[in-house]
Amino acid sequence: xxxxxxxxxxxxxxxxxxxxxxxxxxxxxxxxxxxxxxxxxxxxxxxxxxxxxxxxxxxxxxxxxxxxxxxxxxxxxxxxxxxxxxxxxxxxxxxxxxxxxxxxxxxxxxxxxxxxxxxxxxxxxxxxxxxxxxxxxxxxxxxxxxxxxxxxxxxxxxxxxxxxxxxxxxxxxxxxxxxxxxxxxxxxxxxxxxxxxxxxxxxxxxxxxxxxxxxxxxxxxxxxxxxxxxxxxxxxxxxxxxxxxxxxxxxxxxxxxxxxxxxxxxxxxxxxxxxxxxxxxxxxxxxxxxxxxxxxxxxxxxxxxxxxxxxxxxxxxxxxxxxxxxxxxxxxxxxxxxxx
Amino acid sequence: xxxxxxxxxxxxxxxxxxxxxxxxxxxxxxxxxxxxxxxxxxxxxxxxxxxxxxxxxxxxxxxxxxxxxxxxxxxxxxxxxxxxxxxxxxxxxxxxxxxxxxxxxxxxxxxxxxxxxxxxxxxxxxxxxxxxxxxxxxxxxxxxxxxxxxxxxxxxxxxxxxxxxxxxxxxxxxxxxxxxxxxxxxxxxxxxxxxxxxxxxxxxxxxxxxxxxxxxxxxxxxxxxxxxxxxxxxxxxxxxxxxxxxxxxxxxxxxxxxxxxxxxxxxxxxxxxxxxxxxxxxxxxxxxxxxxxxxxxxxxxxxxxxxxxxxxxxxxxxxxxxxxxxxxxxxxxxxxxxxx
Numbered sequence: 001x002x003x004x005x006x007x008x009x010x011x012x013x014x015x016x017x018x019x020x021x022x023x024x025x026x027x028x029x030x031x032x033x034x035x036x037x038x039x040x041x042x043x044x045x046x047x048x049x050x051x052x053x054x055x056x057x058x059x060x061x062x063x064x065x066x067x068x069x070x071x072x073x074x075x076x077x078x079x080x081x082x083x084x085x086x087x088x089x090x091x092x093x094x095x096x097x098x099x100x101x102x103x104x105x106x107x108x109x110x111x112x113x114x115x116x117x118x119x120x121x122x123x124x125x126x127x128x129x130x131x132x133x134x135x136x137x138x139x140x141x142x143x144x145x146x147x148x149x150x151x152x153x154x155x156x157x158x159x160x161x162x163x164x165x166x167x168x169x170x171x172x173x174x175x176x177x178x179x180x181x182x183x184x185x186x187x188x189x190x191x192x193x194x195x196x197x198x199x200x201x202x203x204x205x206x207x208x209x210x211x212x213x214x215x216x217x218x219x220x221x222x223x224x225x226x227x228x229x230x231x232x233x234x235x236x237x238x239x240x241x242x243x244x245x246x247x248x249x250x251x252x253x254x255x256x257x258x259x260x261x262x263x264x265x266x267x268x269x270x271x272x273x274x275x276x277x278x279x280x281x282x283x284x285x286x287x288x289x290x291x292x293x294x295x296x297x298x299x300x301x302x303x304x305x306x307x308x309x310x311x312x313x314x315x316x317x318x319x320x321x322x323x324x325x326x327x328x329x330x331x332x333x334x335x336x337x338x339x340x
Numbered sequence: 341x342x343x344x345x346x347x348x349x350x351x352x353x354x355x356x357x358x359x360x361x362x363x364x365x366x367x368x369x370x371x372x373x374x375x376x377x378x379x380x381x382x383x384x385x386x387x388x389x390x391x392x393x394x395x396x397x398x399x400x401x402x403x404x405x406x407x408x409x410x411x412x413x414x415x416x417x418x419x420x421x422x423x424x425x426x427x428x429x430x431x432x433x434x435x436x437x438x439x440x441x442x443x444x445x446x447x448x449x450x451x452x453x454x455x456x457x458x459x460x461x462x463x464x465x466x467x468x469x470x471x472x473x474x475x476x477x478x479x480x481x482x483x484x485x486x487x488x489x490x491x492x493x494x495x496x497x498x499x500x501x502x503x504x505x506x507x508x509x510x511x512x513x514x515x516x517x518x519x520x521x522x523x524x525x526x527x528x529x530x531x532x533x534x535x536x537x538x539x540x541x542x543x544x545x546x547x548x549x550x551x552x553x554x555x556x557x558x559x560x561x562x563x564x565x566x567x568x569x570x571x572x573x574x575x576x577x578x579x580x581x582x583x584x585x586x587x588x589x590x591x592x593x594x595x596x597x598x599x600x601x602x603x604x605x606x607x608x609x610x611x612x613x614x615x616x617x618x619x620x621x622x623x624x625x626x627x628x629x630x631x632x633x634x635x636x637x638x639x640x641x642x643x644x645x646x647x648x649x650x651x652x653x654x655x656x657x658x659x660x661x662x663x664x665x666x667x668x669x670x671x672x673x674x675x676x677x678x679x680x
Binding site: 029031034050051053055112273276277280281282283313317318320321322324325 | 369371374390391393395452613616617620621622623653657658660661662664665
């Protein structure tokens with residue numbers, strides 16, 4: 001990653017990404033709920049990225065990155081490593097651009113998410129997570145076949161694309177813009193992109209990242225002042241099981257985030273249930289994490305115009321059914337959905 | 341009901357209802373899906389009444405009716421008979437207007453829906469559906485306590501309120517308006533209200549009603565030319581288990597609906613699953629019925645700008661979990677959710 005150390009993430013770059021995404025990505029709505037406002041004691045606006053193409057914000061970054069490949073890179077194709085939304089987003093973006101895509105996925109991955117990747121026309125390359133590291137599998141394939149690796153977050157064009165959600169919510173929040181923005185933090189791409197856009201447009205707004213308590217690598221890293229690795233992130237929020245913040249995302253988030261808070265697993269499930277039963281929307285565990293911070297009281301928003309980024313809605317129907325039935329959270333996240 | 345036989349449902353009356361609902365009811369969005377458009381071969385616009393206050397279109401009619409009570413009627417209170425969305429809607433409207441509400445519900449009703457009615461502050465009056473008729477229970481209470489009965493559909497002000505969904509979708513469908521509108525038919529209030537608005541504004545549009553095959557009282561009645569009663573309507577679409585069309589709704593629907601089609605139970609469940617997994621929204625069985633007509637091919641919409649009224653999103657989490665797990669439909673609709 002040495003070659004792009006001089007790069008930086010700017011509002012201009014995010015605006016350029018928005019131009020590439022215009023007419024391709026959805027401008028997702030901000031949803032509101034009187035019930036939620038009453039609970040929180042503030043006007044809450046929910047950025048509904050489950051309505052984004054591919055079902056999550058990931059499409060924004062993947063398409064922005066892929067649309068800038070050279071003709072030679074397009075002709076050779078791309079490789080991504082992901083068992084989830086990034087894989088689906090790269091597959092969809094590649095399909096729209098007529099680029100061959102190969103997605104490296106664990107053999108134990110969610111059957112539903114892997115099926116979505118194949119439905120978008122990407123080739124799946126399975127590996128055994130017990131004996132292989134996905135980065136190495138992808139690197140070997142890239143080397144052998146001349147593919148460009150599309151990293152899930154630690155890439156300025158991916159961050160810029162993801163930051164377009166921040167441009168949109170800033171404009172949609174109405175006069176004065178957002179006063180508080182809550183978003184989930186995994187590798188930190190969404191947080192870096194959105195916080196760059198929001199802080200450039202509304203410097204007084206606070207952007208707060210939320211992590212599952214069992215996958216709080218960014219919170220620990222911010223406290224330590226450098227990137228810390230956690231060995232075994234454990235959470236149902238499968239999109240947030242990062243072991244450490246990104247090399248490029250971390251300094252941006254260290255500078256721009258007002259705070260990182262954590263939520264427990266029960267709060268995440270409660271937020272998903274609230275979304276289903278009261279808001280009538282499907283939010284995946286990772287997407288429910290910032291809503292959990294509001295509902296559990298981990299973040300106090302009283303009186304502040306608050307935007308919550310619901311980052312996606314791709315959840316295995318079997319997992320969704322389990323949590324609706326009130327199964328223990330520990331059963332949910334140790335379960336391998338593909339084994340059903 | 342003799343006293344209002346001279347009444348009629350007009351565009352003016354629906355527009356007056358819209359004025360009363362302005363700032364109180366939500367103007368629900370029309371959602372779109374590229375996936376759905378591709379399957380249907382037409383631009384499909386989904387009127388998202390699951391986002392309405394109380395979780396269904398019923399609030400529109402209940403509030404319009406209650407807001408026109410006389411001071412004396414307001415002081416005495418209202419009674420409604422319903423185990424579902426109408427009960428919740430009357431409870432919510434009464435709460436907003438400061439009116440006492442009593443809801444007559446079967447002792448075997450959905451625990452989730454009964455809890456919602458109580459949460460809105462209404463008093464529940466349970467009856468035994470095996471030995472009592474709800475209309476008679478409600479009439480006795482109304483007589484004894486001087487309450488005004490709020491009928492679920494066979495009331496011109498309820499129909500007018502429900503018709504505001506038709507005003508909105510006509511305006512939201514864009515230039516030229518809708519060419520085809522699909523909506524669920526239970527007692528026929530939504531169909532009468534929406535078809536009156538749509539046909540007045542866009543006479544060339546076709547409004548098609550959709551019923552579950554096991555609860556097709558309106559289809560049979562239209563064929564017979566008079567109101568037909570079916571003994572035991574059987575469907576998971578609990579909002580559409582009407583035994584016969586309304587006295588006042590039927591002539592309107594007989595005149596304005598282009599057709600009535602039916603869908604089977606498997607199609608309804610498939611439509612709910614499609615909504616959850618692809619659209620990321622929660623649609624209750626009754627609300628999924630018109631979507632089922634499109635997805636199953638019961639209605640051909642190819643090339644026509646089509647609006648589908650997704651009438652509500654109130655579904656017991658236990659039922660939702662069951663259908664996500666692919667349980668047999670027959671198990672679902674014979675089950676009494678409150679027995680869990």
